Amino acid sequence: MKSPRLIATLAAVAAVGVTLAGCSPSGASASSSDGSDKTLTVFLSADTNIQDLWQKTLIPAFENDNPGYTVKVDFDLHGAHDQQTVAKLTAATVQQKDPGYDLVDAGFVTQVAASGLLTPVTADQVPALADVPQTLLQAGGNGGVPYRGSSVVLAYDTTTVPTPPKTLADLLSWIKTHPGRFTYCAPSTGGSGASFVTTVLDQSLSADDRTTLATEAAPQLESGWDAGFATLAGLNASVFQNGVYPNGNSQVLDLLASGQISMAPVWSDQFVTGVKNGQIPANIASTQISDPSFTGGASYLGIPSASPRQAGAQKLLSWVLSPTAQALIADSISGYPVISLDKLPASVQALFPNADIANLRPGYFSANAADMNKAWAQKVPGK
Template sequence: MRITRRQAIGGLAAVATLPATRLFAQSRLALPTSPVALNVADVAGNLALTQMAIENYAKAKPELVSKITFTKAPAPELPGKLKAQQAANRLDIDLVLTGTDALSAGLEQDLWVKLLPDHSASLPDLAAIYQEPAHRMLALGKDHGVIVTYYPSGPLLEYMPDRVKKVPTTAEELLAWAKENPNKFLYARPANSGPGRTFLMGLPYLLGDSDPHDPVKGWDKTWAYLKELHKYIEYYPTGTGALMKELGEGTRDMTVSTTGWDINPRVLGVVPKEAAVATLKGFHWVADAHYMCVPKGIADEKLAVLLDLMSFLLTPEQQAFTYDKGYFYPGPAVKDVPLSMAPQESQDAIAEFGRKEYADWIANNPVEIPLEPSSMVVAFRRWDEEVAGKKS
């Protein structure tokens, strides 16, 4: 069929009226004609869940990837390093696997490539494939991060049954237990600990505070509670690993935990297998996720490969690896990835160390998303100054 000049101009005019985001979303970057080397930086411990799947991609796509190098670093160090590399035009990190901490710091400093909807055409339909809470968590990425793993997290109580005969069932009972058993309950500094952070953000739901999303004006009960609890806590570890070691060695009898921090340390033998978990009345999950972010300054041909890698990692077959040994239990961000799809090693670990009650708790308790990054920073600062910094 022959197209007249008038028809052509009319078609162009129609395209011009489309929103710019639609145009971006419909374009795909060209894949390279020869394989590229990728450098992946992990600041969240995510490689325990995804490294095998990433290596599977390199094996499946040798025409796109010649080599993948993995590095690990503390989350607080990454933004400054990236900023310096970008300023010098010498970027040597192609993909960052991060939690909400470095994600939000990178957003604040404008370090990340905008992925959505600009490159939606190169990614799966995220709204269709993600589990519902994972899709809500996507909003924290402000279109600059794509979720690769998700879990409902906590806060849970973890305790040694031989040493805790009467398990608290409410936040008030937990406070009373801590008073009766000074220095036997412990939690880690929230800014450095997933369970600590989840406990901090979960308390407003447990206590019925006026606005669980506003740590300045809506957490009066939470701040009062934490200040009172502080009187019976010896110190705050700077990481969860040290805390679990104390629980395992018998120095502490009870702590706050998450599904992953319950299962994995028992798999590894850090905490005895017989450790038990409980929820408190009014419990809401406060979810957590890991994101894939791309630093600004990356070449288009590498970005094209990274988008293809992201799509690969979000297939059910590769998501099944995220069950790992319960580290981020369950782990998959996408729907319809049963444990039966996971490697046998993962199935065996979770069969032995998992909890039958988790399926019921996940299905029948509300799942909340964490605080917005700016509010989380405020909550951490207030905790540091008003709780940990308070003299007993």
């Protein structure tokens, strides 16, 4: 018998008109396998820095450590087709067909975990889970496994902003008194923009409502966003070029690095990486605000329960949580490790002396985040 959550998720299939016969993310017909295939596919719904992390760093290292395995990537930039992907995964699960990929790295992982579409894993299959904070594992639901962390921070040009805002109220005031010097990416295109929007919306919500929106689908609470959306719409005239919202996290960093803006919310990992590789000049610094802070937390992986390559997928997932892979993630994109720091090299430990990944302020549950993105597009730009 199908779970109620899985049955509810089937509505997404009808909503987007998905043809059940072709369930792979690329639209090709799903293929069968006896489960022994060592050719794996990772589905990525992310920005280009995460694509580079997998294709240039993690996959070559995994294949080197595990001769005979080959890993490919199916990439959806900024998660532009997340709704269709979830529907296809649902259809594949119901029909017990190969979805075409074996590991998912996407913002909707917790959503499909709650819908029963992922394979639950334990420390018996993935021993490194014993080193991951229980709060992160619980947040991943039934099959979501954290593999890296980060938080959104406020980046600013020290030559034009000698004293950065310390609270959200201070930041909103600064934006209005320095028109054209701030922006954020459209929330559907990047998590840094989504974090800024979430933080403004949260300012008008109770602590209990914030917690509910972060942990479960809660459309009944979304009317509480009205005040926050009004605040965001009121910023249009003060945002870069009278309301230009870049496409993705990287474009925001480019504007900041080139001096076209003086301040923006950015991902901590992208910022540190940009400083290391010279993309971010020395005059750009970062800080965290309060009341409330920007959001942060873990990014999750999941193994589709319909994949016939369960053993290979578990092997790859386990390797990603190994000290070797966690050090590579820290070095490549400055992602917070999710395993105990004492298992990692001293150089990695030095990067994150104060990181407490188990207690970062979480963003919204994926279904609520999707609703937020749609509402922002309708209520904010051009207002």
